[in-house]
Structure formats: structure tokens, C-alpha cells
Amino acid sequence: MNIHVSEAEAKKRAARIGLAIADGDVHPALPKPQAIYPYLSQRWRDHMDTYGMIPRHQYQAGPAYPKGNPDASRRDSYPPEGGRPGSSLSFMRAQHLDPNNVELGILNPLAPTPGNAQNLELSAALATAMNQWQLAEWLEPEPRLKGSIMPPYEDAAASVEEINKWAGNPHFAQILLLSRTAEPLGQRRYWPIFEAAANHNLPIAIHAFGYGGNPVTSGGWPSFYIEEMCGHAQCCQALLASMVLEGVFEHFPTLKIILVEAGFAWLPALTWRLDKHWAKFKGEIPHLKRPPSEVIREHVWLTTQPMEEPDIRRHLKDTWDWIGDDRLIFATDYPHWDYDDPIEALPIRLDDEPRRKLFRENARTVYGF
Amino acid sequence: MTRHVVATIDEIKPGGRKVVTIDDREIVIFNLNGDYVGILNRCPHQGGKLCDGVVTALITSNEPGQINYARPGEIIRCPWHGWFFDLRSGQSWGEPDRIKTRNYNVAVTGGNELVEGPYQAETIEVTTDQQYLVVET
Ligand code: FES
Numbered sequence: 001m002n003i004h005v006s007e008a009e010a011k012k013r014a015a016r017i018g019l020a021i022a023d024g025d026v027h028p029a030l031p032k033p034q035a036i037y038p039y040l041s042q043r044w045r046d047h048m049d050t051y052g053m054i055p056r057h058q059y060q061a062g063p064a065y066p067k068g069n070p071d072a073s074r075r076d077s078y079p080p081e082g083g084r085p086g087s088s089l090s091f092m093r094a095q096h097l098d099p100n101n102v103e104l105g106i107l108n109p110l111a112p113t114p115g116n117a118q119n120l121e122l123s124a125a126l127a128t129a130m131n132q133w134q135l136a137e138w139l140e141p142e143p144r145l146k147g148s149i150m151p152p153y154e155d156a157a158a159s160v161e162e163i164n165k166w167a168g169n170p171h172f173a174q175i176l177l178l179s180r181t182a183e184p185l186g187q188r189r190y191w192p193i194f195e196a197a198a199n200h201n202l203p204i205a206i207h208a209f210g211y212g213g214n215p216v217t218s219g220g221w222p223s224f225y226i227e228e229m230c231g232h233a234q235c236c237q238a239l240l241a242s243m244v245l246e247g248v249f250e251h252f253p254t255l256k257i258i259l260v261e262a263g264f265a266w267l268p269a270l271t272w273r274l275d276k277h278w279a280k281f282k283g284e285i286p287h288l289k290r291p292p293s294e295v296i297r298e299h300v301w302l303t304t305q306p307m308e309e310p311d312i313r314r315h316l317k318d319t320w321d322w323i324g325d326d327r328l329i330f331a332t333d334y335p336h337w338d339y340d341d342p343i344e345a346l347p348i349r350l351d352d353e354p355r356r357k358l359f360r361e362n363a364r365t366v367y368g369f
Numbered sequence: 370m371t372r373h374v375v376a377t378i379d380e381i382k383p384g385g386r387k388v389v390t391i392d393d394r395e396i397v398i399f400n401l402n403g404d405y406v407g408i409l410n411r412c413p414h415q416g417g418k419l420c421d422g423v424v425t426a427l428i429t430s431n432e433p434g435q436i437n438y439a440r441p442g443e444i445i446r447c448p449w450h451g452w453f454f455d456l457r458s459g460q461s462w463g464e465p466d467r468i469k470t471r472n473y474n475v476a477v478t479g480g481n482e483l484v485e486g487p488y489q490a491e492t493i494e495v496t497t498d499q500q501y502l503v504v505e506t
Contacts, residue, residue, distance in 0.1 A: 068451050075448030076421040339449055344415035 010099035017342055019356065020103035022363030024303040025207070025260050025331035026096070026145070028107050028138050031083030036112070039129035039136075047122060055116045056154075056182065056213040063209075064216065065225040069337035077335035085335040089142055096334045097144055100342050103360075104369055105145045106173050106331075107134060108207050108260060113178055115153040116211040123152035127162050131172075139171035146367065148176035148205060156192040163193070167200035173367040174203045178210025179232065179262065185239040186246030194252050203256035203301075203366050206239065208232040229338075236262040237270045240296065244274065247287040249299045256366055258301045261333060265308040268322040271296055297324060301366050303331035304358070305340035309347050317348045325354040329363045370505050372488040378477055378500040381405070384442060388420045391506055395420075398475055398502060399456050401443055405502055406456050407473035408445075413461070417449030419470065425453070427462070476503045 030036055037045050057064055069075055071085055077095065079088035086092065097105060114127035127150050134147040149166045151159035166172050175197050183189060185206070197204050209232075215221045217231040218238065236259050249255060274292035278285075288295075302323065310316050320328065333339050342359070350358065363369075375389040381400040388397050388410055395410035397420040410420050426441035443456050453462035459472030481497040488503065495501060 069448075074417070075423065076418060337450065341415040341449075 010094065013099040013343070014101045017101045019359050020101050021330060021342055021359040022104040022106075022367075023096075023100070023102050023332050023334070023342075024106050024205075024258065024329040024363055025305060025333050026092075026102075026105040026107050027086045027334065027336060028089075028092070028109055028134070028145075029084040029086035029111065030133070031087035033112075035087075036126070036129050036133060039132045040125060044122060044125045044129075053112055053116070053122060053126070054118045055211040056118050057211040064211075064221075065228045067225065067337065068229075072337055073335050074337055074339055089138060092334070093142070096332070097142075100332070103144055104363060104367070106205070106363075106367065107138060107145055107147050108176055108205065109134060109148065109150065110178075110207070110209065113210060114150055115178060115181070117152070120152065120155045120158065123155060124158040124162065127152040127158070128165070131162070131166055135169075135171055146173035146369065147171055148174050149202070150176050151193060153177050153190070153193060154182050156189055159193045160196045163196040163200065163202070167196070167202060172202075173369070174205045174258065177204060177206050179206050179208050179235045179239055179259075180210040180212035180214065180216070181239070182212045182214075184242035184246075186242030186244070186248050188246075191248070191251070194248055194255055198252040198255045201254065201368070203258050205258040205260050206236070207260040208236065208262040232262040233266045237266060240270065240300065241274060241292075244292045244295050245285055245288060247285070249295045250287055250289065255299060256301065257299055258303065258329065258366060260303045260331065261305060262302075263306060263308055264302040264304065264323060264328065265310075265316065265319045267296070267300075267302065268319050297327070301327050301329055301362065303329045305331040305333045305345070306338045307340055307345055307347065313347050320348070325350075325357050326362055326365070328358055329366065330359050372486070373504045373506065374478075374483060374488055374493050374495060374501050375475075375504050376493065376502045378405075378502060381502070384424070386420060389504070391504060394506075396473055396504060398504070399424075399445075401456060404457075405475035405477065407475045407504055408454065408456060408459050409471040409473075411470065412447040412449065412452060412454075413468050413470050414447065414450060414452050417447045419445055419447060419454065421448035422446045423448075424456070427453075427455075474505045476505070477501070478503045 073085035077085035079091040112126050114123045117123040130150045138145050139147045149163055149172050151162045153159050216228045218234050271293035278292050373391050381387050383400050383402045386397050386399045388395055396407045397410045398407045410418050412419055422445040424442055424445050427439045427444050429437045445454050445456055454470050459469045461468040478501050480495050480499045483495050
């Protein structure tokens with residue numbers, strides 16, 4: 001495999017972008033699964049060697065659906081020194097941070113995701129390990145990168161403990177959950193996590209994917225990867241509806257949610273439907289005092305990747321306007337195969353101000369940097 | 370039209386590829402079992418470098434359950450989002466009428482012919498006893 005990152009080319013690119021940008025979704029990876037061992041106690045290393053991490057979707061080693069490319073990654077993203085795409089900080093700098101002028105990159109590690117583990121004690125141990133690993137190997141060496149506090153989110157009490165451990169550490173920007181939780185995310189079992197987030201004024205990012213134990217579409221297990229990819233919209237609609245309708249935002253009025261990698265064009269239609277029904281079912285959910293659309297506009301941000309690409313480009317602009325240009329955060333998903341390029345990905349023209357908001361200001365507002 | 374000598378024929382083996390730069394533009398030359406073709410090394414979708422893509426086949430179907438596997442070795446998949454491009458025409462498979470990557474003619478020409486005609490060869494030394502790949506831009 002040829003890797004094409006010349007320094008001159010990188011500089012040219014950075015100049016074309018001009019603006020220093022924020023990237024709401026960067027994926028660092030362990031070079032190999034055992035690279036997390038230095039952060040686990042011997043008890044858990046032995047456990048991992050003997051039993052592994054049994055995910056909530058049961059006995060299979062990898063993801064349920066094969067990805068668009070091996071390791072879900074751009075084929076040009078394998079570090080020259082070996083290891084998985086996303087596992088080399090120096091190569092991430094050379095291929096992504098420098099040429100794309102990234103001044104703030106939010107790390108969303110995915111493997112292992114502690115919340116996916118069926119064994120809750122292992123889940124808690126992995127959470128601490130992943131947080132330590134981010135700090136030692138990514139955040140301290142590279143100030144442009146900010147980390148995600150990864151809680152063992154199916155265990156709320158352990159999650160609060162983990163969040164309290166890291167909150168206030170300036171290297172961490174957010175708390176990270178994956179979208180496929182064991183139960184709809186608005187339900188009470190998850191509230192202690194929301195409470196901790198609100199107390200520490202940390203946004204909660206909810207990244208698409210994860211193993212909650214439920215099928216990846218609301219109709220069951222589909223046949224194709226393309227159905228999983230489109231299913232993220234359904235999954236995020238369900239979790240957002242759950243959070244709004246259960247009254248999470250009534251109870252935690254400062255809570256900020258960032259939906260990551262699930263697209264965004266579906267959001268207006270969801271809120272229209274929610275509002276329509278809310279007007280009739282106030283008696284069922286009297287705790288929800290305002291139309292769902294209003295709650296969502298106040299509490300929810302979305303990262304843009306993978307951006308919808310409608311034939312009639314202005315249709316995307318319509319959804320953009322509805323969601324609000326202060327709510328969308330640019331993200332690349334580097335090094336994954338559905339990466340959005342900061343120069344090429346935007347299918348519509350934005351004026352200077354909305355462009356600045358998208359590429360930098362909104363991220364600064366929500367993450368507080 | 371300018372002719373550029375970019376390689377000797379045996380530099381690119383059947384199934385192989387080579388990136389050449391002509392006037393600041395990267396072009397990937399492929400050897401399709403003896404036929405040489407060139408495409409711009411830039412995916413028209415978002416600019417992925419096509420030289421890093423996997424070469425595959427055209428997989429089509431007339432109806433569910435039936436599969437045609439045609440032209441193996443002649444279709445490249447972009448290393449980023451996986452659009453397919455026909456190496457012979459540059460056309461995308463996703464939207465053949467609208468999206469294509471630029472393609473280039475690559476001619477096999479004897480060194481003896483080249484020493485006579487106008488051509489540009491910045492990095493290649495041409496001798497009369499060799500066969501060369503010549504790209505027209
Ligand atoms: S850049 Fe080639 S498919 Fe997107």
C-alpha cells in the first residue's frame with residue numbers, strides 16, 4: 001500500500017482550508033486489542049486472555065455486519081509502521097490533523113466500547129483503562145486532541161463513579177455513549193449518567209453503533225450492511241424520542257446532547273411528528289411541558305458526517321436551516337471509510353458566518369473550548 | 370495535444386499500476402492484461418486517491434438471486450467511500466451519466482518512433498530498442 005502524505009501537499013491543503021477547524025469525530029484505535037493491557041489489572045488481563053469481552057449481541061468476535069471497507073477504514077489510512085488505522089498518533093497528525101488544519105479534534109474511541117460488555121465488572125475496568133489510555137497516549141502528547149470520558153454505561157452507578165473521576169480534567173471534552181443501548185436511552189436507569197453530566201457541565205455525545213442486544217433495525221436483523229448504515233437514523237430517532245418524552249431535559253435543563261455519525265436530515269421530520277402527537281397526548285406525558293421540537297432545539301447538537309447528499313442540494317439547506325446553523329458540528333470520522341473531507345464534503349455553499357459556525361464556533365460552544 | 374512518455378512497458382506488469390505526474394496532475398496507469406489505461410488519480414466524489422483503491426469486477430444482477438460477475442480486474446473501488454469506476458472509460462458505476470473520473474489514452478510506442486516525433490519525457494530516458502507507454506493530455 002502506498003501512503004501519500006507529502007509535507008508540501010499537506011501544507012497546500014491546510015492553506016486551502018484556511019480556517020483552523022474543529023472535528024467532532026476522530027477515531028483513535030488500539031494498534032492491537034492487547035494494547036489496552038498495560039491499563040488493566042492482571043485479573044482482567046487474564047480474563048481477557050481466557051474469555052475475551054463478550055458483547056451484548058453475543059458470541060461473535062467482530063461487528064455483526066461486515067463494513068464498507070476492512071476495519072471500517074479508508075484504505076489509505078494504515079499507518080506505515082503497522083497497526084490498525086487510527087492507531088498511530090504521528091500518522092494521524094501527518095494524514096489528518098496537519099493537512100486539514102484541525103485545531104480541535106474530539107476523540108471517540110470505539111473498540112473496545114466498555115458499554116458493550118455484558119460483564120459489568122469488566123465493563124467498568126475497561127472504561128477506566130480506555131480513559132487512561134486516551135490520556136497517556138493521545139491527549140497529553142497532542143493538545144489539539146480532546147478525549148471522551150467513556151463510562152460503563154449499562155451500569156449507571158459505576159458510570160457516575162467513572163465520570164466523577166475524570167470530570168474537571170481539561171483533556172476531556174465530553175462523555176461518550178453509543179446509540180444502541182440495552183433499553184431506550186431516556187429510561188430512568190440512565191438518569192444518574194445524565195445527572196453527572198449536568199453536574200459537571202459535560203456534554204454527552206451519542207455515537208452511532210454499539211451492541212445493546214437489540215436488532216440493528218427496529219424491524220429486526222436485516223440482511224445487508226447498507227441497512228445497518230441507514231438504521232442509525234431509526235436508532236437515533238428512537239433514543240431522542242425516548243429522552244424527550246421521558247422528561248430527561250425537563251429534569252436536567254442544562255443537559256447537552258451531541259448525536260454523532262447518524263446523519264441529520266431526518267431530524268425535522270421526527271420533530272414534526274413528535275409535535276403533532278404531543279399536542280394530543282399531553283395527558284399521557286404531562287411532565288413534558290413544551291413541544292418536543294423546542295426541547296430538541298435547545299438541547300441537541302449533531303455532527304454532520306456522513307452528510308446526506310440529495311440530488312437537489314438546496315433540500316439539504318432546508319433541513320440545515322430548520323435544525324439551525326448553530327447546532328451542526330463538522331466531523332470527518334477519520335480514519336473510517338465514510339470519512340467526510342473538510343474541503344470536499346459540503347454539498348452546499350455556506351456564507352462565511354455559518355461556515356465558521358459549522359467548522360469551529362459551534363464545537364467551541366458545546367465543548368466549552 | 371501533448372504526448373508524455375511515462376514508463377517502459379515492463380514497468381507495469383499485468384494487473385499492476387503506477388502513478389505518474391504530468392503537469393502537476395497525478396495519473397494512475399493500469400495494465401489490464403496487456404491493455405494500458407490511465408485515469409486521473411482523484412476521485413470525483415471527494416478527492417480520494419484512486420491509486421489506493423482495490424480493483425474488482427462489475428457485479429450486476431438481472432433479478433434477485435441471479436448474479437453476473439463480469440470484467441474482473443477492470444473496475445476500481447475508491448479507497449474512501451467505495452464508489453466504483455470503470456478503468457477503461459472512467460465512468461462511475463453509481464451514476465455513469467453524471468459522475469466520471471477523467472481517463473487518458475495510453476499508447477504503446479517504440480523508442481525508435483519516439484526519437485523522431487515531439488514528446489516530453491522528463492524522467493525517462495528513451496532508447497530505440499525499448500517499448501514505452503505514452504500518455505496523451
Ligand atoms: S472520495 Fe471516492 S468515493 Fe468518496
